[in-house]
Amino acid sequence: MTQELIYSVTGIALFAIGLFGLIVAGHIVRKLVAINMMGIGVFMLFLATALHGPDTVDPIPHALVLTGIVVAVAGTCLCLWLAISISKLDNEKRKNPQQ
Amino acid sequence: MTLQFIAPYLLPAIVTVPLLAAICNFLMASHHPRLALNALFGLAQVLLAGLLLIALSLPDTVVEMRYILAGWSAPLGIELIADGLAAILLMTTAVLYLVLSVYSALYFTDKNKGARFWPLWWLLATGLNGVFLAGDAFNIYVTLEIIGLASVALIALSGDRAALVAALRYALVGLLGSLCYLLGVALLYRAYGTLDLAQLASLAEANPLTWAALSLISVGLLLKTALLPLHFWLPPAHASAPVPVSAVLSGLVVKASFYLMVRFWLDILPVATTTLALQLLGVLGTAAIFWGCISAYRAHRLKVMVAYSTVAQVGYLFLLFPLSATSIDAWKVSGGALAAIVYFVVAHALAKSAMFIAAGNIMFSYRHDDIDGLRGIVREQPLDVFTFAIAGASLIGLPPSAGFIAKWLLLGGAISSGQWWWAAAILFGGLLAAAYIFRFLNVVFDQSQAAELSAQRHARPVPLTMALCGLALAVMAILMGFNAGWMLELLSVSAAVSA
Numbered sequence: 001m002t003q004e005l006i007y008s009v010t011g012i013a014l015f016a017i018g019l020f021g022l023i024v025a026g027h028i029v030r031k032l033v034a035i036n037m038m039g040i041g042v043f044m045l046f047l048a049t050a051l052h053g054p055d056t057v058d059p060i061p062h063a064l065v066l067t068g069i070v071v072a073v074a075g076t077c078l079c080l081w082l083a084i085s086i087s088k089l090d091n092e093k094r095k096n097p098q099q
Numbered sequence: 100m101t102l103q104f105i106a107p108y109l110l111p112a113i114v115t116v117p118l119l120a121a122i123c124n125f126l127m128a129s130h131h132p133r134l135a136l137n138a139l140f141g142l143a144q145v146l147l148a149g150l151l152l153i154a155l156s157l158p159d160t161v162v163e164m165r166y167i168l169a170g171w172s173a174p175l176g177i178e179l180i181a182d183g184l185a186a187i188l189l190m191t192t193a194v195l196y197l198v199l200s201v202y203s204a205l206y207f208t209d210k211n212k213g214a215r216f217w218p219l220w221w222l223l224a225t226g227l228n229g230v231f232l233a234g235d236a237f238n239i240y241v242t243l244e245i246i247g248l249a250s251v252a253l254i255a256l257s258g259d260r261a262a263l264v265a266a267l268r269y270a271l272v273g274l275l276g277s278l279c280y281l282l283g284v285a286l287l288y289r290a291y292g293t294l295d296l297a298q299l300a301s302l303a304e305a306n307p308l309t310w311a312a313l314s315l316i317s318v319g320l321l322l323k324t325a326l327l328p329l330h331f332w333l334p335p336a337h338a339s340a341p342v343p344v345s346a347v348l349s350g351l352v353v354k355a356s357f358y359l360m361v362r363f364w365l366d367i368l369p370v371a372t373t374t375l376a377l378q379l380l381g382v383l384g385t386a387a388i389f390w391g392c393i394s395a396y397r398a399h400r401l402k403v404m405v406a407y408s409t410v411a412q413v414g415y416l417f418l419l420f421p422l423s424a425t426s427i428d429a430w431k432v433s434g435g436a437l438a439a440i441v442y443f444v445v446a447h448a449l450a451k452s453a454m455f456i457a458a459g460n461i462m463f464s465y466r467h468d469d470i471d472g473l474r475g476i477v478r479e480q481p482l483d484v485f486t487f488a489i490a491g492a493s494l495i496g497l498p499p500s501a502g503f504i505a506k507w508l509l510l511g512g513a514i515s516s517g518q519w520w521w522a523a524a525i526l527f528g529g530l531l532a533a534a535y536i537f538r539f540l541n542v543v544f545d546q547s548q549a550a551e552l553s554a555q556r557h558a559r560p561v562p563l564t565m566a567l568c569g570l571a572l573a574v575m576a577i578l579m580g581f582n583a584g585w586m587l588e589l590l591s592v593s594a595a596v597s598a
Contacts, residue, residue, distance in 0.1 A: 049289045082267040
């Protein structure tokens with residue numbers, strides 16, 4: 001059981017747990033947490049792959065993970081903004097039901 | 100000679116020009132409506148795509164359509180590559196963008212919405228062009244996310260609750276799809292130590308890791324392509340987006356992920372595909388054709404009907420996989436299944452955009468799109484109904500439209516490969532498409548109470564240019580049917596370049 005294998009298996013497990021959460025969770029914030037967990041699972045697998053080579057640590061997976069994190073942040077922000085906009089509309093409707 | 104000199108720089112230019120357009124539009128937030136600027140960028144994109152097509156079809160020169168960004172070659176660097184398939188899709192994107200940019204300049208009368216629309220609109224084009232030219236598996240992930248995030252923001256632009264909910268759902272599906280794809284790429288990188296598509300193609304072997312990677316990549320891409328049963332997000336998203344956005348989502352965005360399916364299954368990892376899996380994709384495609392057509396027939400709103408029609412048309416695209424299964428080497432040959440599908444993609448992109456514009460104009464005029472409330476509008480909106488009808492003819496596959504040629508080639512492929520059951524699905528699907536299109540035409544041509552209904556409705560006149568934009572696209576879909584040769588030739592040229 002090498003370090004690399006532990007990281008890889010944990011990464012795939014995180015992806016699976018996140019996927020389960022995404023399907024089961026009802027609240028949008030929970031869904032977003034689940035999606036981010038899936039992302040972290042993939043990133044861990046990439047980082048474990050960096051150790052996969054024979055001698056030196058491979059730098060490419062680190063660059064990929066960095067890009068992936070940026071994309072994940074952008075996606076999460078957009079989803080949160082959409083969720084906030086929807087709840088604002090719902091609150092307004094609750095205050096003035098006649099509109 | 101000149102063309103050979105500039106040809107390598109075409110590829111980065113095709114990605115950079117729409118990005119430049121996005122930045123220009125972002126900086127010019129106070130200007131309105133920006134018709135000239137965006138038409139100019141649209142023309143530039145058409146010009147670049149045209150030059151690429153010419154460069155690829157030069158008979159005597161083997162132009163290496165490959166650009167290594169910043170001089171870092173694979174596996175470390177990122178490459179852009181183009182073949183005939185990519186060039187045709189780039190041209191389709193460019194033409195649609197030109198027409199729809201003109202349309203959008205008239206459609207977005209609200210200054211605030213316009214200011215938010217244009218940068219996202221061109222960012223979406225950047226992502227699309229990037230996908231078609233990508234030569235690197237991770238670069239595909241980034242461009243897919245650019246497309247996804249820009250599409251979500253564009254859908255949300257409508258601002259009403261239905262659009263926001265549809266956008267949120269689309270965002271979640273998009274992120275899920277991208278992560279599945281990325282996990283597949285991680286497995287590929289682990290197995291082969293490269294992200295370059297050409298290197299992957301030469302290194303790939305049929306083993307459980309490659310199968311797992313291809314399955315994950317496919318699930319991710321099928322979610323984004325909305326193949327049944329992963330189509331649930333498409334109708335609300337495409338139906339509630341602003342009109343030009345709906346047109347691009349149905350016409351181009353689902354095709355981008357389909358294009359990647361074609362690349363991965365037939366070009367990069369054909370060793371990992373099995374006949375059973377290829378047949379399964381065909382079965383899902385057939386189910387999508389039937390379910391999409393039936394749902395379209397039962398839809399109450401016009402835009403929902405057009406969106407379900409996209410679910411059905413996406414189904415046809417997946418018939419490519421079983422039809423190419425019998426002769427994997429022959430798939431690139433002109434007249435083969437791939438040629439049929441490329442024809443289908445282009446025909447559908449043109450016809451569906453035209454149809455969304457016609458539906459959007461009708462909605463603009465009556466402020467709703469309940470099909471039952473549109474009884475007898477043909478006298479008030481003759482041009483839009485005409486556009487709808489000829490775009491519909493191409494979707495059904497009536498001669499001489501491009502849709503007819505596409506289905507004819509597909510039928511040929513089904514018969515010649517001895518898989519007649521797909522031919523039955525294609526023919527029956529055409530009948531079902533005719534059912535929903537004629538259901539709508541039946542309603543709008545019904546003149547029984549025309550005078551009194553028209554008095555109640557207070558139609559707002561549609562600007563002529565907006566109607567003509569739709570008509571132009573629909574006419575192009577018909578004209579493509581008259582001249583099938585050049586595109587088929589180009590595809591066969593591409594085989595030599597990409598091989």
